[in-house]
Every structure is written in structure tokens, then in C-alpha cells.
Amino acid sequence: MADGTTTSALRPLSDIPILPKLPIIGSLPWLYHPEGFMPRMLELIEQHRDVGALRVERPDGIIPIFVGNVSLAEDLVDENRFEKVLDGPLVHIRDFAGDGLFTAHSDEDNWHKANRILAPGFSTASLERYYPAMTETLERLLEHWLRANGPVDVVPDMTKLTLDTISLAGFDHRFDSFESTELHPFLQAIARTLQESIDVLQRPLFVEPLFRKHRARYQRDIESLFCLVDDVIRERKRLPEEKWPRDFLSLMLTVPDPKSGEKLSDKNIRYQILTFLVAGHETTAGLLSFAFHALARDRELFLRVRREVDEAVGRQGMPTMKQVLELDLVRRVLHESLRLWPTVPAVTRAAKEDTSMGPYVAPKGRPFGLLLNAIHRDPAVWKEPTRFDPDRFLPEAVKARPAAAYKPFGIGKRACTGKHFALIEASLCLAMVVREMDFEDPGPLRLTPTISPKPKGFRLRVRRRAA
Ligand code: HEM
Numbered sequence: 001m002a003d004g005t006t007t008s009a010l011r012p013l014s015d016i017p018i019l020p021k022l023p024i025i026g027s028l029p030w031l032y033h034p035e036g037f038m039p040r041m042l043e044l045i046e047q048h049r050d051v052g053a054l055r056v057e058r059p060d061g062i063i064p065i066f067v068g069n070v071s072l073a074e075d076l077v078d079e080n081r082f083e084k085v086l087d088g089p090l091v092h093i094r095d096f097a098g099d100g101l102f103t104a105h106s107d108e109d110n111w112h113k114a115n116r117i118l119a120p121g122f123s124t125a126s127l128e129r130y131y132p133a134m135t136e137t138l139e140r141l142l143e144h145w146l147r148a149n150g151p152v153d154v155v156p157d158m159t160k161l162t163l164d165t166i167s168l169a170g171f172d173h174r175f176d177s178f179e180s181t182e183l184h185p186f187l188q189a190i191a192r193t194l195q196e197s198i199d200v201l202q203r204p205l206f207v208e209p210l211f212r213k214h215r216a217r218y219q220r221d222i223e224s225l226f227c228l229v230d231d232v233i234r235e236r237k238r239l240p241e242e243k244w245p246r247d248f249l250s251l252m253l254t255v256p257d258p259k260s261g262e263k264l265s266d267k268n269i270r271y272q273i274l275t276f277l278v279a280g281h282e283t284t285a286g287l288l289s290f291a292f293h294a295l296a297r298d299r300e301l302f303l304r305v306r307r308e309v310d311e312a313v314g315r316q317g318m319p320t321m322k323q324v325l326e327l328d329l330v331r332r333v334l335h336e337s338l339r340l341w342p343t344v345p346a347v348t349r350a351a352k353e354d355t356s357m358g359p360y361v362a363p364k365g366r367p368f369g370l371l372l373n374a375i376h377r378d379p380a381v382w383k384e385p386t387r388f389d390p391d392r393f394l395p396e397a398v399k400a401r402p403a404a405a406y407k408p409f410g411i412g413k414r415a416c417t418g419k420h421f422a423l424i425e426a427s428l429c430l431a432m433v434v435r436e437m438d439f440e441d442p443g444p445l446r447l448t449p450t451i452s453p454k455p456k457g458f459r460l461r462v463r464r465r466a467a
Contacts, residue, residue, distance in 0.1 A: 010361040016065060017048055018055040025204045026057035035456070036449030037198065038345040038373055041066055045374040052358070052378075053368075059204040064088065064367065066346075068374025070381045072358040073404040076349045076370050079412035085350040087367040089451060092197035093278075096222045099268060100275030101417060110268055113257045115413075117264060118272070121251050122417055127424060129246055130169035131321045134425050137165040138318075138432060140178040145437060151459045154292055155448075156183060158285035158429075163187055165425055166280035170248040171273060173232050186228055189221040190278055191450075198451045229273045233266060248276060276418070282452045284422045286343035291333055291430055293455045294340075294388045296439040301390070305329055309431045319431065321424060330427045332390035338408035340388065342372040343452045347410050372407055381405040437462045 019027040033040030041054075045068030048054050052069025064087070067076060076082050083106045086094065094103040101118065104111035120126065141161045145152050160177035163184070167173045175184050183191075196218045203211065236249055244250040252269045256262060264272065295302045308329045313319040319327075346369050351362040362368070377385035381401055382392070391397065409416035416422070440461040448456045 010356050011359050013055075013065060013360055013363075013366070016053045016055050016360065017051060018057070018063070019044070021057040024059065024206060026059045026061070028059060028202060028204070031056060031202070034449065035447035036453065037202070038371070038453060039447055041346075041371055042068070042373050042377070045069075045371060046377075049379070053360075058201060064369050066369045066371055066374075067357070068371040068378070070375050070378045070402055070405045073370055073375045073407075074402060075355075075357045075362070076368055077404045077407065077411050081353070081355045082349040082351055082362075082368075084411070084414040085348050085365070085367050087348040088201060088346075088369065089194075089197040090348070092200055093194070095197075096193055096225055097275045097278065098271035100271035102275045102279050103271075106414060110264075113260065113262065114264060114268065114272060115417075116257050116259060117252065117255050118248065118417065121248055122420060124420070127420060128321055130421065131424070133169035134165050134428055135318045137161055137168060138429055140164070141429070142432060142436060144178050145433070145462050146464055149463055151461050154458045154460050155285065155289050155454045158288045159183065159187060159281065161429065162281035162284040162288070162425065163277070166276060166421075169421075170276050170280070171232050172236075172245045172247055172249070186225065189224050190282075193218060193221045193225070194278070194282070194451050225274055226270060229270050229277075232273065233269060249273065279416075280418050280421070283343040284426055286341070286452050286454045287334060287337055287422070288426050288429055289455050289458060290341040290343075290445075291337040291426070292433070292439070292460060293442060293445055293458060294337055295333065295430075295434065296442050296460055297445075298388065301333070301388075302434065302439070305333060305430070306434050309435045313431065313435070315435070319428070324424055324427050324431065327427050327431055329390060330431050331423065332393040333430065334423060334426050335393045335406075335408075336388055336390040339376045339382075339392070339406060340386070341447075341453060342376060342408040343454075344408070344410070345373045345453060346371050347407070349411070370407075375405060375407070378405065433462075436465055438465055 019030045021027045022029070031037060031040055033043065044054055045052070045066065049069065052072045053065060053067045055063050055065050057063050067073060086103060086105060090103055097103040099108055099110040101111065101114050104114070138161065141157060144157065160183070164175050164177050167175055175186070177184055177187075196214070232249070236244060236253065241254075249269070252264050252272060254263075295305065308327060312326055313323050348367050348369050350365050350367045352364065354364050355362050357368065376382070379385055382405070409419045442458060442460050446456040447453045
């Protein structure tokens with residue numbers, strides 16, 4: 001095998017415990033949880049920490065293997081032996097994100113091409129270019145919350161903030177979400193299509209005919225997403241090129257792949273835009289919502305964060321991007337939120353050649369679902385794993401842990417393209433809201449059963465900071 005181990009020394013995957021299962025519906029009855037599939041998987045892994053892995057049977061008969069211990073994860077994150085593969089919801093998200101960066105296969109030409117073209121768009125210099133879009137959109141949120149001076153619905157407001165930011169920075173498109181109380185129809189269509197990509201996996205095949213209308217709605221939603229994005233591309237092409245803003249869209253339309261000399265096709269650009277809009281807002285909106293929830297429950301930490309912001313930025317005006325990058329405690333609060341509530345709660349890896357995963361054989365191509373929410377709480381690595389403690393991200397603590405213990409932005413060459421964008425956007429928002437406002441304790445956290453988890457029914461009482 002690739003790592004020199006002999007297969008006979010390894011245990012078969014069938015030795016991994018399997019949840020009970022029934023004909024036609026598989027393990028479904030054992031997978032229900034009011035807060036969704038991922039919290040249930042976390043619960044189940046907690047019960048099987050000695051093994052660190054679990055098999056379940058889907059209604060379609062497929063048996064995914066889920067892994068949740070850091071010791072097993074150390075094999076799965078090894079880029080020489082394992083790679084990202086599409087499985088579970090990603091297969092369905094590909095219906096509308098096509099061969100965009102997130103849902104492309106690792107060996108697909110368009111992934112390599114788009115990665116070479118787009119990666120420079122995420123350098124620090126490029127992020128400086130998008131920073132004004134972040135501050136402009138944040139102004140809208142601050143106005144909205146200061147005016148409210150009472151309860152605000154955090155998750156929809158964070159969703160508006162992050163969608164407006166990525167669309168303005170990336171494509172010079174304004175959703176102007178804060179002008180309306182409703183979520184933009186585009187956002188509603190995205191939310192429904194994403195949810196369907198996970199719901200479809202949990203429906204027994206025999207109920208599918210009952211979901212015909214639902215599937216037709218899904219197709220219509222996808223058409224409406226394509227329509228909006230194609231309009232954005234058309235509008236850009238109508239402008240003379242010298243007037244094009246320096247954003248992701250112009251980059252994709254003008255810059256050829258340095259290797260092949262070819263540009264991205266319009267169809268692929270459509271997929272990339274949808275990818276950035278989808279990948280670039282849900283996840284950051286969830287991160288900010290969890291971070292606000294944690295701060296609202298811990299006044300002492302809240303005040304520590306405020307002190308840091310007051311000292312680094314002062315009491316007036318927006319910070320520069322450089323100042324935002326220096327907000328160390330703010331950054332650690334965000335990392336600790338992503339540890340406890342990773343907004344992409346799982347990624348899928350498969351062996352490139354037959355190899356081992358811990359004591360088990362890992363046959364080439366067999367997918368393993370790596371549960372980020374479970375490795376982030378593995379008690380073998382994290383002391384008191386459920387306690388919110390940003391100091392876990394002090395440099396010495398980070399150095400002392402295996403790198404595989406914390407992977408909220410994914411792994412290796414398929415890790416998140418927008419990581420720095422997300423962290424700057426979220427740091428800016430967290431810092432400014434804490435500087436300008438006080439919160440009341442919202443009570444205990446519950447999660448939504450959505451593909452990217454969020455705090456459920458999270459209303460926060462905000463008021464302008466006393467002078
Ligand atoms: C807190 C916010 C975010 C989190 C937690 C997050 C997490 C992740 C994770 C875990 C992956 C890997 C998925 C996999 O292996 O299947 C990923 C990939 C990706 N993310 Fe993010 N992301 C965030 C924000 C963003 C933003 C703001 C953008 C765009 C501006 C973005 C764009 C992408 C893209 C394009 C990929 C695919 C990369 C590739 O495979 O080449 N993400 N993200």
C-alpha cells in the first residue's frame with residue numbers, strides 16, 4: 001500500500017460500529033434530532049469515542065462512514081494519501097454550483113484553471129480592494145441596529161450583511177438587503193435549494209413521488225439563481241471594459257489561466273459566481289451569529305473584547321484593514337466560535353490509493369465524512385471541550401495541538417479560498433458592534449436544523465453603548 005502497511009495488518013471497515021437499520025428506511029429513525037443531522041452525529045460519536053467512527057445506512061442503501069476523533073483525522077488530513085471527494089449534499093449542490101471551485105472534482109480541469117485564476121484575487125492586496133465594500137455594508141447594519149435599539153433578529157441580519165458584502169465586493173452587485181424587512185428572493189431560493197440538498201438524502205426512495213411539486217420548485221429555484229447571475233454577467237459585458245470595477249467578476253472575464261492561456265467559459269463563471277455567493281455568505285453569517293451569542297452570554301469576555309477594540313481603533317470611525325488584522329482577541333473569539341460551531345460541519349475525504357486510516361483499511365475512493373464539529377470537541381485534545389475559551393487560540397496552545405484538531409476551513413489544496421475574506425469581514429463586524437452597542441443575555445443556545453447550523457430563534461436586545 002501507499003504507506004507501506006500490509007492490508008492484512010489492518011481491520012476491515014465493517015469492524016466500525018453501525019447504527020441499527022431497517023429495510024427501506026435504513027438508520028433514519030436513529031438519526032433524528034430536533035437540531036438536525038450534525039448535532040445527532042456529534043451525539044453518536046460522543047457515545048463511540050473509543051472507536052471515533054460510525055457507520056450509518058442511508059435510505060438508498062449507501063453506508064457512509066463518519067469519523068470524529070482527532071487520531072483518525074490525522075490520517076484523513078494527510079494530503080499525500082487522501083483528497084476531497086464529492087459525497088452527500090455536495091453531489092446535489094453541484095446541480096446549481098456545477099464545476100465551480102467548491103463542487104468541482106479534485107481532478108477536474110476547471111478546478112485547476114479557476115484556482116490558478118482566482119487565488120491571486122484573495123491575496124492581502126486584493127482584500128484591501130474589497131475592504132470598502134465590507135465597511136459600507138457594515139454601516140447599513142449598524143444604522144439598522146442602532147435604530148432598532150431593542151430586539152433584533154440576528155441570523156437574518158447577519159445573512160443580509162454577508163450576502164450584501166460578498167456581492168458588492170465580488171460582483172459590484174447591490175442587493176440592498178437592509179432596505180427591506182423580507183429576505184431577498186435570491187436568498188430565499190438559495191436557502192431552499194441548500195436545504196433540499198440535505199433533505200433529499202434523508203427521504204426514503206418510496207416517498208419521492210410525493211415530492212414531485214417540491215422537486216419542481218427546486219428546479220425553478222435553480223433557474224432563478226441562474227437568471228440573476230447571468231444578468232450580472234450581461235450587465236458587466238454591456239459596460240465598456242475601461243469602466244469595469246476590479247472585482248472577482250472582471251478577474252474571471254479578463255484574466256487567462258497562466259498555464260493554458262485559456263479564460264473561464266461563461267458557464268463556468270456563472271457557477272463560480274453562485275459558488276462565491278453561496279459559500280461566501282451562509283458560513284460567515286453563522287459564524288457571526290454564534291460569536292454574538294457567545295459574547296452576549298459572557299459579559300466579562302464582552303468587556304475584554306471592547307477594551308481591545310477601544311485601544312486599537314479608538315471610539316470614533318471605522319478601522320483600517322490593518323487595524324482589523326491586529327485585533328487579536330476578536331480573532332480568537334471567532335476561532336473559538338468556529339471550533340464549537342463550525343458552520344461547515346463536515347468535509348469528505350477519500351484515499352487516492354489503498355491505504356490505512358487508523359487501524360482500518362481505507363480502500364481507494366471510499367468516502368469518509370470527517371465531522372469537524374466532533375474533532376473540534378475531541379476530549380483527547382480539547383480540555384473541557386464545551387467551554388467557550390478564546391485563549392485556546394493563543395499561539396503556544398495552537399502549537400501544542402495536532403493540526404488535525406481544528407479544520408473549520410477545510411483541508412490542503414481544497415481548503416477555503418475565502419478564509420481571510422471571511423475572517424476580516426467577521427472581525428470588522430464583531431469589533432464595531434461591540435464598540436457601539438450593549439447586549440442582553442439571550443439565554444441558552446439552540447441550533448437550527450439547517451445545512452449550515454445557526455442559533456435558532458436568536459433575538460438579541462441591543463442598545464446604544466452608554467457613553
Ligand atoms: C466562516 C466562513 C467560512 C467557513 C467556515 C468556510 C469553510 C469552508 C470549508 C470547510 C471549505 C472546504 C469544503 C470541503 O472540503 O468540501 C471551504 C471551501 C471553499 N470556500 Fe469557504 N468558508 C467560509 C467563508 C468563505 C467565503 C467568504 C468565501 C468566498 C469569498 C468562501 C469560498 C470558498 C470556496 C470557493 C471554497 C472551495 C475551495 C476549493 O475547493 O478550491 N468561503 N470553505
